[in-house]
Amino acid sequence: MSNNALTESFNSGFGALSNAWNVPAVANGQVSLTGNSAMMEWAIGRDAGHGYGTYTVTAKAEGSQPGPGIILWPGDDKWPGQEIDMLEITPDGSGRQYGTVHWNNNGADAYATVIYDGVQGGSFHEYQMIWAPGLITFKVDGVTKGTIDGNVPVDYDHGGMNNTIGFMNNNPNTSLTISHLEFTPLGQSVVATPAPAQQAPAPSAPAPSAPAAAPAAVAADAGPVDWNALAAQVTAHYEATGRWELPGAASAAPAAAPAPAPAPQVEVAVKVDWEALAAQVTANYEATGHWYL
Known part of the structure; x- marks a missing residue:
């Protein structure tokens, strides 16, 4: 038996x-x-x-x-x-x-x-x-x-x-x-089961390359951006100064962030492609949870 x-x-x-x-x-x-x-x-x-x-x-x-x-x-x-x-x-x-x-x-x-x-x-x-x-x-x-x-x-x-x-x-x-x-x-001595091979962590989405000159500082998690209002401000600033930039961009930066080196002012002869700009900012938000360009 x-x-x-x-x-x-x-x-x-x-x-x-x-x-x-x-x-x-x-x-x-x-x-x-x-x-x-x-x-x-x-x-x-x-x-x-x-x-x-x-x-x-x-x-x-x-x-x-x-x-x-x-x-x-x-x-x-x-x-x-x-x-x-x-x-x-x-x-x-x-x-x-x-x-x-x-x-x-x-x-x-x-x-x-x-x-x-x-x-x-x-x-x-x-x-x-x-x-x-x-x-x-x-x-x-x-x-x-x-x-x-x-x-x-x-x-x-x-x-x-x-x-x-x-x-x-x-x-x-x-x-x-x-x-x-x-x-x-009585069971046999427990044999340690090899731990499953650790999978390498999935590579995180590469951070989008920052443009040479940011047109605006957008507050993180501030909700959807009003692109029409943003475009109107930049256009009005161009007509007044001849420069494509968002007025007050320097003051909009977070107080805790180090002051960036001043970006060279580049005069352009064409209007900004706001749809492309909006798409890039939206992609950044989806990847990081923050609204920025």
């Missing part, structure tokens, strides 16, 4: 956990174990069940005595062995819950435990166990309750043995109800 993912919601029987005894029929997507009862996957060999990965169970344990158990049983069905318990109850009558890792210590059962502080029975919790090389992590309702990094079993794919998932209850004063089971195999 391979280390396959598994999901069981118990909507139509026991699913993969068909090795069951004294278990009533599934009802409303839940299985309740009372008295002496259990269900589990078949433990038929070292490759049976599952290995490294995340095991998640939604369950409710009731009672303050040992009895309920969420068990990962050795795949070869031999005990003492590499049993991992996601849920058990302490024998001191407190109802405290805990997780355990068991191993075979020269024929004797040895174990290490993690107490689930603050977790109360009588209500559903999400129990989670992450089995990784050299480390087992126990969580309840998304909160890490502890880790065990000694005597951690090796799974079948890495030369060891898998475990089968099971549930049990062996006390008439306790019970265990399960509504969901999920196993996700």
Whole structure:
């Protein structure tokens, strides 16, 4: 068997956990174990069940005595062995819950435990166990309750043995109800994906070449230019002075701008092509957001 993912919601029987005894029929997507009862996957060999990965169970344990158990049983069905318990109850009558890792210590059962502080029975919790090389992590309702990094079993794919998932209850004063089971195999080490090649930024539109002599300074973002009025002013100034320029151009420049070198006055014998001038200023505005020639 391979280390396959598994999901069981118990909507139509026991699913993969068909090795069951004294278990009533599934009802409303839940299985309740009372008295002496259990269900589990078949433990038929070292490759049976599952290995490294995340095991998640939604369950409710009731009672303050040992009895309920969420068990990962050795795949070869031999005990003492590499049993991992996601849920058990302490024998001191407190109802405290805990997780355990068991191993075979020269024929004797040895174990290490993690107490689930603050977790109360009588209500559903999400129990989670992450089995990784050299480390087992126990969580309840998304909160890490502890880790065990000694005597951690090796799974079948890495030369060891898998475990089968099971549930049990062996006390008439306790019970265990399960509504969901999920196993996700441990993923391979994440390989950094090369970042996509950075595209060179698109070249910006070349700034329009400024004419040798600007006919006017136009305020940025001043709105559409009244070209007819502008033409009338330049024409009137030419008739009065003989020079094609906008009167008051020097004073219209922004105060913060450095004073440009005076442009030579060029007398021309033709009128200004205002349509071309307007087209160039409009193109400058569309490219830069500023009205200028």
